[in-house]
Amino acid sequence: MSDAxxxxxxxxxxxxxxxxxxxxxxxxxxxxxxxxxENAELRARLLVGGAPxxxxxxxxxxxxxxxxxxxxxxxxxxxxGTLLAPxxxxxxxxxxxxxxxxxxxxxxAPLASDPTVxxxxxxxxxxxxxxxxxxxxxLDQVTSGLAERGVPPRATDAIGALQAPLTSGVESFVRRAAxxxxxxxxxxxxxxQANRVAHQQLEQVMRGEQGQVLxxxxxxxxxxxxxxxxxxxKQRLVDRGLTVAARIPEVDASFTIAQSSQLVxxxxxxxxxxxxxxxxxxxxxxxxAAGVLVAVHRVRxxxxxxxxxAGAMVVLGVGLAVARNLYLDxxxxxxxxxDAAEVVFDQLVAFLRLTLRTVGVLGLVVALxxxxxxxxxxxxxxxxxxxxxxxxxxxxxxxxxxTTGPVGVWLGRHRGFARAVVVGLGALWLLLAGSPTxxxxxxxxxxxxxxxxxxxxxxxxxxxxxxxxxxxxxASIPTG
Numbered sequence: 124m125s126d127a128x129x130x131x132x133x134x135x136x137x138x139x140x141x142x143x144x145x146x147x148x149x150x151x152x153x154x155x156x157x158x159x160x161e162n163a164e165l166r167a168r169l170l171v172g173g174a175p176x177x178x179x180x181x182x183x184x185x186x187x188x189x190x191x192x193x194x195x196x197x198x199x200x201x202x203x204g205t206l207l208a209p210x211x212x213x214x215x216x217x218x219x220x221x222x223x224x225x226x227x228x229x230x231x232a233p234l235a236s237d238p239t240v241x242x243x244x245x246x247x248x249x250x251x252x253x254x255x256x257x258x259x260x261x262l263d264q265v266t267s268g269l270a271e272r273g274v275p276p277r278a279t280d281a282i283g284a285l286q287a288p289l290t291s292g293v294e295s296f297v298r299r300a301a302x303x304x305x306x307x308x309x310x311x312x313x314x315x316q317a318n319r320v321a322h323q324q325l326e327q328v329m330r331g332e333q334g335q336v337l338x339x340x341x342x343x344x345x346x347x348x349x350x351x352x353x354x355x356x357k358q359r360l361v362d363r364g365l366t367v368a369a370r371i372p373e374v375d376a377s378f379t380i381a382q383s384s385q386l387v388x389x390x391x392x393x394x395x396x397x398x399x400x401x402x403x404x405x406x407x408x409x410x411x412a413a414g415v416l417v418a419v420h421r422v423r424x425x426x427x428x429x430x431x432x433a434g435a436m437v438v439l440g441v442g443l444a445v446a447r448n449l450y451l452d453x454x455x456x457x458x459x460x461x462d463a464a465e466v467v468f469d470q471l472v473a474f475l476r477l478t479l480r481t482v483g484v485l486g487l488v489v490a491l492x493x494x495x496x497x498x499x500x501x502x503x504x505x506x507x508x509x510x511x512x513x514x515x516x517x518x519x520x521x522x523x524x525x526t527t528g529p530v531g532v533w534l535g536r537h538r539g540f541a542r543a544v545v546v547g548l549g550a551l552w553l554l555l556a557g558s559p560t561x562x563x564x565x566x567x568x569x570x571x572x573x574x575x576x577x578x579x580x581x582x583x584x585x586x587x588x589x590x591x592x593x594x595x596x597x598a599s600i601p602t603g
Contacts, residue, residue, distance in 0.1 A: 190419050193417055193418065193419050194418065194419055196414075196417050197414045197415070197417045197418035197419070197424055198414070199414075200410050200411070200413045200414030200417060201410075201411060201414035201415075201424065201427065201428050201431060202431075203410045204407050204408070204409075204410030204411035204413075204414060204428070204431075204432075205411070205428075205431040205432065205434075205435050206435075207403065207406060207407035207410065208407045208411075208432055208435040208436070208482070209435050209436070209438060209439035209442070209479075210403060210407070211403045211404035211405075211406070211407035211408075212404070212436070212439060212475070212478050212479055212482060213439070213475065214399065214400035214403040214404060215400065215403075215404045215478060216472075216474055216475040216478055217400050218397065218400035218401055219474070220471075220474070221397065221400075222397065224319060224322045224323060226474065227318065227322040228315060228318055228319050228322065229474075230470060230471060230473065230474060231314075231318045231470065231471070232311075232314070232315050232318065233470060234314070234466070234467060234470055235305075235310060235311040235314040235315065236311060237466050237470075239460070239462050239463050239465075239466045240463055240466055240467065241302075241305040241306060241310075242302075242305075242460075242463070243459075243460040243463035244305050244310075244349065244352065245298065245301040245302050245304070245305045246298075246301075246459070246460070247349065248301050248304075248305075248349055248352055248353050248356050249294065249297050249298045249301045251349075251353060252297050252301075252353065252356060252357070252360070253293065253294045253297050256293060256297075296360075296363075297356070297360065300356060300359045300360050300363060301356050303359065304352065304355050304356050304359055305352070307355075309355055310352060310355065313351045313352055313355065314352070316351075317349075317351055317352075411428045411432065414428060415428055422493050422496060422497045422498065423493070423497060425489065425490075425493040426489075426490045426493035426494050426497065427490075428486075428489070428490075429485075429486045429487065429488070429489035429490030429491075429492075429493060430486065430487075430490045431486070432482060432483070432485070432486030432489070433482075433483045433484075433486035433487045433490065434486075435486075436479040436480070436482050436483035436486065437483065439479045440476070440479055443472060443475065443476065443479075447465075447468055447469075447472075450464075450468055451464065451465055451468070477560065477561075480561045481559050481560055481561050481564060483561075484561040484564045484565060485553075485559075485564050488564055488565070488568045491568075492546075492568075509576070509579065510579065513576075513579045513580045516580060517580060517583065526583070527581045527582075527583055530581070531581050531582055531583035532583050532584075534578060534581055534582035534583070535582040535583045535584050538578070538582050541578050541582075542575060542578065545571060545574045545575055545578065546571060548571075549567050549568075549570065549571040549574075552567050553567055
């Protein structure tokens with residue numbers, strides 16, 4: 124009696140049966156055909172978005188709908204945050220300049236040492252002083268005195284002809300003295316002190332009250348009084364022998380720091396502007412963070428948000444360059460020294476440029492971190508390559524008796540927690556920094572990367588056959 128296996132491929136005519144486990148060619152072809160049909164079905168289901176066989180046919184469409192809604196909401200939030208980011212940067216800069224006296228003084232103090240501004244200020248105070256020294260009246264007094272003493276009219280007439288050369292000489296004399304004044308330390312101190320006092324009056328000026336040092340004109344001129352600098356010049360002229368300068372009355376001279384019709388609007392909407400500029404940067408960051416949290420693929424969205432933030436800062440930089448050209452074009456023909464206005468504009472927006480560079484570098488660092496921690500093939504390949512290199516270095520050290528021991532095993536077991544601590548300390552470093560700069564952000568990023576690399580190098584996998592606490596586990600008994 125033969126042993127019938129009942130397998131497909133057994134010969135029903137009584138021919139010798141195939142060896143068990145070795146199907147005939149026809150059964151193999153049938154199975155391959157069945158597998159191909161199943162694969163074709165699976166591919167078709169995937170192409171049309173259907174569920175795999177055996178899955179719940181109702182839940183995946185609902186889940187897909189929720190994921191689609193989350194993706195749309197995330198995209199909207201990220202776009203809104205990106206659009207508000209440049210506005211928030213400008214708002215943060217304006218808020219600091221309006222409400223922080225130290226920041227304002229730090230902004231305008233370097234102008235005292237700029238040669239272009241020094242030349243403009245020297246020309247301004249020279250004009251004010253020379254206009255108050257009447258050379259013609261002085262020559263008339265000299266002529267009258269000489270006539271009383273019997274000097275011939277011919278000599279007095281010759282003195283009168285010297286009025287033009289003497290006026291030019293006095294102006295040159297005053298200008299040289301003014302140049303010496305604006306290049307002295309006394310001018311730098313007077314300039315800084317005047318601006319400090321001016322900023323203390325800035326809030327009342329913005330509320331519509333006129334200050335004694337800082338004023339906003341009807342056409343939007345933001346001017347600072349130079350009376351203290353003129354007093355320095357008068358004293359310098361007296362010391363050099365021009366005693367008539369001591370009789371010059373108090374001079375009401377001013378120097379325009381900025382001129383824009385928007386200053387009048389700012390003055391009329393000061394309270395609302397302060398409130399808006401305080402919260403707008405946080406609103407922009409909150410929208411970006413919410414977009415990342417709502418997203419289906421958060422790491423990928425974080426990388427996109429970082430790149431979008433950096434791109435927004437690039438757009439802000441371009442807009443700032445365009446605004447600079449428009450500002451100078453508007454002042455062309457209305458100010459005597461357009462080069463001084465150019466220097467003043469660049470100095471006033473120096474902190475804004477620093478802010479946009481800082482935020483741009485931060486966006487690039489965030490995007491790079493999201494990419495390195497993402498699930499793309501290149502990122503996984505980089506991480507795997509680094510892990511292999513760290514494992515080889517760790518193995519070479521262990522061969523020479525250098526090992527991290529239980530600490531390394533603990534780090535290997537809690538690697539995720541340790542990474543989170545390192546990244547959190549880096550973020551805390553940036554938050555505690557008073558004024559982050561692009562250099563500081565780059566330094567923090569490099570330090571965090573080095574710390575993560577050391578963590579990967581020090582972390583050891585648990586020994587084979589060890590249980591959760593690192594002790595050897597009991598040997599299992601094979602069954603069967």
